[in-house]
Structure formats: C-alpha cells, structure tokens
Amino acid sequence: MAEAIVITSGKGGVGKTTTTANLGTALALLDKKVCLMDTDIGLRNLDVVMGLENRIIYDIIDVAQGRCKLKQALIKDKRFDYLFLLPAAQTSDKHDLSPEAMIEMIAELKEEFDYILIDCPAGIEQGYKNAVAGADHAIVVTTPEKSSVRDADRIIGLLEKEEIEPPQLVINRIRNHMMKNGDMMSIDEIIQVLSIDLLGIVADDDEVIKASNHGEPIALQSNSKASISYRNIARRILGESVPLQSFEEEQGVLQKVKKFFGMREK
Amino acid sequence: MANKKQHITMKGTRDGLSLVLDDRAQFSDVLAELAEILSQKNFDDNQSLVTVKIDLGYRFLHKDEEEQLREMIRSKEKLVVQSIDTKVMTKEEALRLKEENDIHVLSKTVRSGQVIDVTGDLLVFGDINPGGTIKATGNVFVMGALRGIAHAGTSGNKESIIAASLMNPVQLRIAALYSRSPDYETEGVTMECAFIENEMIMIDRIQRVQKKRPELNGFERSVLNG
Numbered sequence: 001m002a003e004a005i006v007i008t009s010g011k012g013g014v015g016k017t018t019t020t021a022n023l024g025t026a027l028a029l030l031d032k033k034v035c036l037m038d039t040d041i042g043l044r045n046l047d048v049v050m051g052l053e054n055r056i057i058y059d060i061i062d063v064a065q066g067r068c069k070l071k072q073a074l075i076k077d078k079r080f081d082y083l084f085l086l087p088a089a090q091t092s093d094k095h096d097l098s099p100e101a102m103i104e105m106i107a108e109l110k111e112e113f114d115y116i117l118i119d120c121p122a123g124i125e126q127g128y129k130n131a132v133a134g135a136d137h138a139i140v141v142t143t144p145e146k147s148s149v150r151d152a153d154r155i156i157g158l159l160e161k162e163e164i165e166p167p168q169l170v171i172n173r174i175r176n177h178m179m180k181n182g183d184m185m186s187i188d189e190i191i192q193v194l195s196i197d198l199l200g201i202v203a204d205d206d207e208v209i210k211a212s213n214h215g216e217p218i219a220l221q222s223n224s225k226a227s228i229s230y231r232n233i234a235r236r237i238l239g240e241s242v243p244l245q246s247f248e249e250e251q252g253v254l255q256k257v258k259k260f261f262g263m264r265e266k
Numbered sequence: 267m268a269n270k271k272q273h274i275t276m277k278g279t280r281d282g283l284s285l286v287l288d289d290r291a292q293f294s295d296v297l298a299e300l301a302e303i304l305s306q307k308n309f310d311d312n313q314s315l316v317t318v319k320i321d322l323g324y325r326f327l328h329k330d331e332e333e334q335l336r337e338m339i340r341s342k343e344k345l346v347v348q349s350i351d352t353k354v355m356t357k358e359e360a361l362r363l364k365e366e367n368d369i370h371v372l373s374k375t376v377r378s379g380q381v382i383d384v385t386g387d388l389l390v391f392g393d394i395n396p397g398g399t400i401k402a403t404g405n406v407f408v409m410g411a412l413r414g415i416a417h418a419g420t421s422g423n424k425e426s427i428i429a430a431s432l433m434n435p436v437q438l439r440i441a442a443l444y445s446r447s448p449d450y451e452t453e454g455v456t457m458e459c460a461f462i463e464n465e466m467i468m469i470d471r472i473q474r475v476q477k478k479r480p481e482l483n484g485f486e487r488s489v490l491n492g
Contacts, residue, residue, distance in 0.1 A: 193396075
C-alpha cells in the first residue's frame with residue numbers, strides 16, 4: 001500500500017527540503033518507487049537540491065489547473081529509475097493550489113509509487129494546509145534550538161487536528177559538542193517537550209551543504225555521518241528497527257585502547 | 267371570589283419587612299394586591315429606610331417581571347429591596363452553576379498556540395508546553411509539567427489557585443494579576459502551587475495550600491456557592 005508522507009516543521013530553514021531529498025534518495029537506494037512533491041509554491045528549491053532544475057517543463061500548478069497531465073510534469077531523477085520529482089511552480093502563488101487538488105494528485109500518484117514524500121513550505125497557512133491535505137503520515141523536522149522546537153510543537157498541535165497518524169520526529173543539525181556542553185537542547189529534552197516518537201537524528205555536517213549545492217543529495221555518499229543518518233531513517237520508515245547512531249567524535253588510538261580496557265573518558 | 271383571598275403575607279422583623287408571595291396565585295393578582303397594600307401604607311419623612319425581603323416560594327420570575335416587582339416597591343420612597351428569594355431556577359442557570367463548580371478534565375498535551383478556556387476548574391493530565399495557554403474561571407490543576415501560560419480565576423476570582431506537578435511556567439495569571447518567569451533559565455520546581463497573597467502571586471509548596479485556601483475543599487465550596 002502506497003504511503004504519502006508530509007515533511008514539515010513550521011519554522012523555515014531547519015532542513016525540510018534537505019530531509020525530503022535525502023529520504024527520497026535513501027528510499028530509492030532501498031529499491032522503493034518514490035515520488036517527491038514540492039509544495040513550496042513560489043519558493044521552490046527541492047529541484048535545485050536534487051539537481052533537476054534544468055529539466056522542469058511543467059509544474060504542480062500546471063497539473064492542478066489541468067494544463068498538463070500528471071505524468072508529463074513528473075521529472076525522472078538522473079540516478080534512479082524510480083525516483084521522480086513533481087516540482088513546485090515558481091511564478092504562481094500558494095492560493096492556486098487547493099487541498100482538494102492535492103488529494104486528487106496524491107491518489108493518482110499512489111497507484112504508481114510506494115512512497116510519496118511531500119515537502120511542506122514553512123509557515124502554517126494555506127501552503128501548509130495544501131501539503132498536509134493528502135498525507136497519511138507526517139514527519140516533523142526540528143533542530144535542537146528553542147525557537148525551532150517551539151514551532152515544531154505548534155505544528156504537532158495542528159497535525160493532531162488532521163486525520164493523520166501521530167507525527168514522528170527528526171532532529172536535524174545536531175552538534176554533538178554543543179549538546180555535551182549543554183549549549184544546545186539535548187535530544188531527551190526535546191522529546192520530553194514534544195512527546196512524540198523519534199524517527200531519527202541527523203548530525204550537522206558540512207558535507208550536507210556541499211552536496212546540496214552540487215545537486216547531489218548526501219544520502220548518495222556512503223561515508224558521511226549525515227548520509228548514514230538518512231539511510232537509517234529510511235530503513236525505519238520501512239519498518240526496520242535500527243538503533244540510533246552515536247555521534248562520538250573519531251577517537252585516537254589511546255582512547256580506543258582505554259575503551260578496550262573498559263576505562264571511560266571523564 | 268378567589269382574588270379576594272390574600273396572596274401576600276407581610277411580616278415585620280427587626281431587620282425590616284418580609285413579604286411572602288403566594289406562589290399559586292396569578293402574578294398579576296399578586297402585583298395588584300401589592301399595589302393596594304403599598305398605597306395604604308404611609309411613611310412619614312423622618313422615618314429611616316426599611317429593607318424588604320421578598321420570598322417567592324416556588325414561583326419563577328422573568329427578568330422583566332422581577333424588575334416590575336422591584337419598581338413597585340421602590341416607588342415607595344422609604345422602601346429598599348434587599349433580596350428576592352426563590353426556590354426555583356431555570357435549567358440554563360442550573361447548568362451554568364454546575365459548570366462553574368465542575369472540574370473539567372483534559373487529557374492531552376497543550377501545545378504551542380493552543381488555548382484551552384473553561385468555565386469552572388480545569389484539571390489537565392499532560393504537559394502545557396511553552397506557547398500553550400490554559401484558562402479557567404476557577405482553579406487550574408496540572409498533573410504534568412506547566413511550561414506555558416496558566417490563568418486561573420479569569421472572571422476575577424482572586425481566591426483561585428494554580429497547582430502543577432512541575433511548575434516552570436512562562437507566565438502565571440490569577441484574576442487580574444500576573445507574574446512572569448525569571449529571565450534566567452530554570453529547571454522548574456515540583457509540586458508547587460500559586461495563589462494570591464497581599465495582592466501578589468506567591469508560589470509555595472502544595473502542602474501549604476490547605477492553610478492558605480481551606481475553602482478549596484469540595485464540600486465547603488458547594489455550601490459557599492449555595
């Protein structure tokens with residue numbers, strides 16, 4: 001049964017689009033048929049992160065207003081056979097899209113794909129309502145900052161009103177040393193406040209920015225921390241149970257020996 | 267004839283005049299009789315004011331009927347209506363009274379942007395997150411962490427309290443007073459309670475409440491509220 005998952009956060013700039021692109025890539029790596037939907041009308045950038053900007057001919061508004069068929073607007077990814085993108089429009093505004101049109105499109109996409117990931121715009125008005133309309137699931141992205149957690153809380157409250165399964169949480173941009181020093185909210189603290197299930201944690205990694213600037217989602221690389229995080233989240237979406245990864249810094253030889261003998265730092 | 271029968275029993279007490287109106291008679295008949303009685307009574311100017319208590323028995327009066335009655339008595343200069351008592355009330359009023367004295371139970375997390383507003387007392391099983399607001403005309407009890415805003419006694423009841431398992435609010439409001447959290451980060455305190463003392467919101471251990479607000483006990487409260 002196909003699943004439509006909306007990726008939302010309330011606050012802007014916490015990594016919704018990056019998360020959508022990477023989870024889509026990671027699910028495609030696991031041989032799933034995936035469609036990414038960008039609903040951030042007027043401020044699209046999922047296509048840029050995926051490196052597919054130059055292939056756009058039709059967009060989601062063209063589909064909603066009947067100027068083209070849904071299949072015509074879908075853009076096939078350069079790396080995978082079954083990863084597609086439905087891009088947002090750059091010139092229209094969010095009122096050109098309606099929740100009803102979204103529900104219709106998602107129903108059509110569900111016949112073709114296993115997973116439909118919906119990239120939600122920031123904010124809680126029309127754009128958010130459109131993005132949430134056809135979703136079965138929601139993933140709330142937050143960073144370990146108070147303002148971001150506050151907005152995530154607001155969004156979770158709004159999602160409770162929708163006919164949708166309880167949302168799951170992704171904590172993005174974790175800086176281990178800051179959390180250790182107590183300069184950032186800890187994972188436990190965030191979960192305590194938001195009281196929803198944790199789907200995954202992603203480290204703050206310079207590689208993520210580098211990769212998305214090149215239009216290559218980080219999940220394609222096999223060695224970076226963030227990439228492993230996204231792949232783990234994808235596996236959890238498929239129902240596997242994967243332990244949370246630890247963000248301990250690379251250890252020197254001495255520390256490794258100490259650890260081997262059961263001695264702990266600090 | 268029936269309307270020749272007396273519908274009004276008048277008693278003079280030390281506190282003033284007491285009128286018992288027969289609840290079986292037509293209201294118009296009662297009013298007519300009252301007008302007659304009042305016209306017979308004459309007060310001289312140097313007499314002090316006389317308070318009047320009216321007992322309606324099982325009669326229910328509409329607002330305008332009640333006003334008619336008050337007006338009639340007020341027309342005599344020396345008479346002042348002290349109270350109008352009745353043994354009956356409307357369903358709406360009864361429901362309102364019930365709601366005011368009820369404890370409303372809410373079992374959810376109150377998240378940022380959500381506002382819960384109840385008439386009566388509010389008991390929350392769950393957390394109030396920063397940005398969330400709970401309001402009650404009565405007391406507020408939180409079985410969980412209070413990290414948002416709580417407002418007790420919204421209609422002005424200064425006796426109301428706010429109690430929480432974990433007290434770490436952004437703001438506390440009781441009646442028209444408010445207090446805010448300190449500007450530095452706090453962990454919050456467990457099992458605390460806020461109430462007004464000396465025109466200020468005080469926070470103290472929950473155990474202190476029994477001394478400060480003995481009227482919180484259910485039985486006495488229902489007596490107090492009639």
